[in-house]
Amino acid sequence: MAFTIRGTIMQTPTAEHLQVLQDHVVTVSDDGVISSVVPGSAHEGSVEVTLAEGEILLPGLIDLHVHAPQWPQLGSRLDKPLEDWLFEHTFPLEARFADLSFAAEVWPSLVGGLLGLGTTTAVYYSSIHPGATQALAAECLRQGQRAFVGRVAMDHLEGTPEWYRDSDARSAVEASHQSIVDIEALDPSGLVRPIITPRFIPACSDALLEGLGELAASSGALVQTHCSESDWEHQYVIERYGVTDSVALERFGLLQTPSVLAHAGHLTPDDDLVLAGTNAGIAHCPLSNSYFGNAVFPLRRVTDAGVKVGLGTDIAGGADPSLLAQCAYAVTGSRMLEDGVNSAVDAESRGLVSSRVDMIKAFYLATVGGADVLGLPVGILEAGRAFDAFVVRTGDQTSVRRWPELDDDEAVFERLVRLARASDIVSVWVNGTEVQTRQVS
Numbered sequence: 376m377a378f379t380i381r382g383t384i385m386q387t388p389t390a391e392h393l394q395v396l397q398d399h400v401v402t403v404s405d406d407g408v409i410s411s412v413v414p415g416s417a418h419e420g421s422v423e424v425t426l427a428e429g430e431i432l433l434p435g436l437i438d439l440h441v442h443a444p445q446w447p448q449l450g451s452r453l454d455k456p457l458e459d460w461l462f463e464h465t466f467p468l469e470a471r472f473a474d475l476s477f478a479a480e481v482w483p484s485l486v487g488g489l490l491g492l493g494t495t496t497a498v499y500y501s502s503i504h505p506g507a508t509q510a511l512a513a514e515c516l517r518q519g520q521r522a523f524v525g526r527v528a529m530d531h532l533e534g535t536p537e538w539y540r541d542s543d544a545r546s547a548v549e550a551s552h553q554s555i556v557d558i559e560a561l562d563p564s565g566l567v568r569p570i571i572t573p574r575f576i577p578a579c580s581d582a583l584l585e586g587l588g589e590l591a592a593s594s595g596a597l598v599q600t601h602c603s604e605s606d607w608e609h610q611y612v613i614e615r616y617g618v619t620d621s622v623a624l625e626r627f628g629l630l631q632t633p634s635v636l637a638h639a640g641h642l643t644p645d646d647d648l649v650l651a652g653t654n655a656g657i658a659h660c661p662l663s664n665s666y667f668g669n670a671v672f673p674l675r676r677v678t679d680a681g682v683k684v685g686l687g688t689d690i691a692g693g694a695d696p697s698l699l700a701q702c703a704y705a706v707t708g709s710r711m712l713e714d715g716v717n718s719a720v721d722a723e724s725r726g727l728v729s730s731r732v733d734m735i736k737a738f739y740l741a742t743v744g745g746a747d748v749l750g751l752p753v754g755i756l757e758a759g760r761a762f763d764a765f766v767v768r769t770g771d772q773t774s775v776r777r778w779p780e781l782d783d784d785e786a787v788f789e790r791l792v793r794l795a796r797a798s799d800i801v802s803v804w805v806n807g808t809e810v811q812t813r814q815v816s
């Protein structure tokens with residue numbers, strides 16, 4: 376249904392610019408695409424939705440990296456290094472998704488929870504199970520979330536436990552191919568799409584990586600995997616192939632379609648050049664990196680090199696499901712990288728100069744940056760893009776207080792991104808359809 380909405384919009388068309396459109400009217404066509412954004416004074420005709428005083432309309436958030444089966448582990452089990460965490464906590468949990476009734480308990484909570492935080496697009500790792508993967512895609516479609524859903528492929532005899540792996544490379548590639556076919560059949564509209572998902576190089580045999588590269592070429596489906604995530608993972612790939620993750624993934628044909636590379640905290644400047652020349656982009660997961668990355672992702676350097684970057688929560692390695700919160704973590708991490716963290720080192724040599732980013736850039740990555748990585752026409756509320764958006768309440772009785780005598784637009788925006796909670800998000804739309812509403816007492 377076509378509709379119009381009137382209110383104040385805040386968004387970041389570039390990484391340097393906060394755009395505030397006071398009292399504007401957005402008109403959305405029947406197909407969910409924005410047909411116009413004009414000042415309220417220039418709009419003729421009725422308006423279906425008028426935002427209340429203090430409510431702000433923002434473009435929907437894009438979470439580039441979510442491990443769906445880890446949702447029940449959110450906020451816990453963060454005490455081990457990555458390689459131990461996987462075997463002791465995470466693989467056992469993911470293995471439970473062989474049971475479809477367990478998946479049926481988890482998926483509605485996950486998808487609804489993320490939509491309620493303004494995450495209108497999510498890129499999901501599912502488990503290795505075709506049934507649970509298809510059920511996740513169906514749940515995204517049922518709740519109206521834009522999503523990429525990937526069956527996880529992993530067959531390496533040392534990098535995976537024998538009770539949670541594909542039986543061999545050939546059957547793994549076939550299962551991933553079938554999952555693509557099944558998800559495309561589920562949703563011809565393309566709101567929910569498949570994505571090829573080799574877990575990461577340590578969990579995959581050469582034959583599997585080769586087979587999935589060929590599958591990417593033949594299907595045109597997007598690819599997601601992890602890249603240079605931690606000291607251990609980064610060094611493992613160098614020892615196995617004599618090259619870094621980025622080069623190895625490119626050789627296996629896994630960077631030819633739009634590819635989402637999670638973490639990438641250990642990228643070298645040479646890797647920046649490799650990635651800038653491909654369709655790959657990075658899912659920067661700042662909170663997760665604090666636990667498992669062993670280093671801060673050099674966000675400024677990598678974006679300055681022309682590599683596409685968006686944000687991810689990395690649920691549940693990242694313990695906070697809010698992408699607004701990840702914006703704040705990205706700013707915090709960049710400040711720590713710039714100043715350094717060890718007070719025993721001289722201040723002049725403690726940090727990495729010119730590493731900091733501000734909240735405008737962080738929000739740009741969470742919206743336009745993610746859209747660019749995925750090749751989706753979302754991220755900004757402007758004519759020609761899909762209406763994926765959410766409304767945040769500000770003012771008294773919310774988490775985002777206003778101080779009219781002190782505030783300018785940038786202060787309100789920065790405070791909103793840092794402090795807004797799920798309870799402040801009152802409406803969420805995906806492709807022009809309202810998918811969540813919260814009653815305010």
Ligand SMILES: [Zn+2]
Pocket residue numbers: 440442601637689692
């Ligand atoms: Zn991950």
